[in-house]
Amino acid sequence: MKTSLYFYTGTGNSLWTARKLAEHLGNTELIPMTFRGYGPINPKQDNIGIIFPVHIWGLPPLVIDFVNRMGVDPSKYYFALAVNAGQVAATLLQLKKLLLSKNSDLCAGFSMNMPSNYIPWGGAIAQEKQQIKFSAAEEKISRIAAMVRARKNIPSEKGPLWQNIIFSFFYRKSFPHIHKMDKSFWADDKCNTCRICEKICPVHNILISAGRPVWQHHCEQCFACLQWCPEESIQYGKNTKGKKRYRHPEIKLQDMLACVIK
Ligand SMILES: Cc1cc2nc3c(=O)[nH]c(=O)nc-3n(C[C@H](O)[C@H](O)[C@H](O)COP(=O)(O)O)c2cc1C
Ligand code: SF4
Ligand code: SF4
Known part of the structure; x- marks a missing residue:
């Protein structure tokens, strides 16, 4: 059984999840999702996995665009890890x-429950707490692999009804504004013009101008730029200074840069 795993990640949780699942499944290719402007996607394999972070209680625009460009075939097995x-x-x-x-x-x-990278609501949780989540995730991934191998049809996991109603409302309200939410990003004086933010942005939304990042308003809100800035120079609004940054500890900067579509 051959599987294609398409993934998108801001701080490595989804990449780590995709890697672990690929190890369990065997015979699996990992492919970073292309974004708006790239042509149609025609997966060759019969098993297609989609792995991505949940943003604002729903699908990131990049994932919607990706699925819309993907040629589908009802005889294929589609599964997802949110x-x-x-x-x-x-x-x-x-x-x-x-x-x-x-x-x-x-x-x-x-649904894969991993540490949060949404720093406006709090910095990275303690490493011991992260490890508890990773262990539970690893155990779940091995169960998922068995179900995927058997091509099981399983109802999609979801939150409680009240959450789905209220949070889906917030998602719909904020969705049209996501690309412009980068207006809240800024770089403080610690910026040393290393250009990592520019290189790591999965949708090339950052240009360096006069030695500082400038956000171009087609942001996906993945928070890679803020979380991977080595100087912790990038801030979002007023309350991210001094908060602990989060990146999956087994995912390195080079792994992230290798995922960026040129
Ligand atoms: C803009 C934004 C919105 C988020 N919204 C949610 C959410 O609605 N529900 C949730 O559980 N986590 C939310 N998160 C947290 C991420 O989904 C979570 O940390 C995920 O594991 C990150 O995966 P990644 O490292 O592959 O990007 C959000 C993160 C960001 C940056
Ligand atoms: S990653 Fe940080 S230090 Fe490097 S250019 Fe961007 S803001 Fe400046
Ligand atoms: S600008 Fe930052 S938050 Fe927006 S898509 Fe690029 S890396 Fe992600």
Whole structure:
């Protein structure tokens, strides 16, 4: 059984999840998702996995665009891992709906609870707490691999009904503004013009001008720029200074840079 795993990641949680799943499945290729402007995607394998972070209780725009450009075939097995920090809400139902609108289906949708990278709501949790999440995730990934290998049809995981109603409302409200939410990013005086933020942005939304990053308003809100800045120079609004940055400890800067589509 050959599998293609398409992934998108800001701080490495989804990349780590994809790698672990690939190890369990064997015979699996890992492919970074292309973004708006790239042509159609025509997966060759019969098993297609989509692995991505949950943003604002729903699918990131990049993932929607990717799925819209993906050629689908109802005979293929589609599954997804929505990597989150405890609130998957209705994200996987949204993906299922999207695939159904293309005359296909999400055969299985799994929620992966990992450490949060949404720094405006809090810095990285303690390493011991991170390890507890990673161990639980690893155990779940081995169970997911068994289900995927058997091509099981499983109802998509979701949050409680009240959350799905309220959070999906917030998602719909904020969705049209996501690309411009980068207006809250800024770099303080610690910036040494290393250009890592420019290189790591998965959608090339940052240009360096006069020695400082300038955000171009087609942001995906993945927070890679802020979290990977080696000087902790990048801030979001007023309350991220001094908060502990988060990156998956087994994912290195080079791994992230290798995922960026040129
Ligand atoms: C803009 C933004 C919004 C987020 N929204 C949610 C959310 O709605 N629910 C949740 O559980 N986690 C949310 N998170 C946390 C991430 O989904 C979580 O940390 C994920 O594991 C990050 O994966 P990555 O390292 O592959 O990017 C959000 C993170 C960001 C940056
Ligand atoms: S990664 Fe940080 S230090 Fe490097 S250019 Fe960007 S803001 Fe400046
Ligand atoms: S500008 Fe920063 S938050 Fe926005 S997509 Fe690029 S790396 Fe992600």
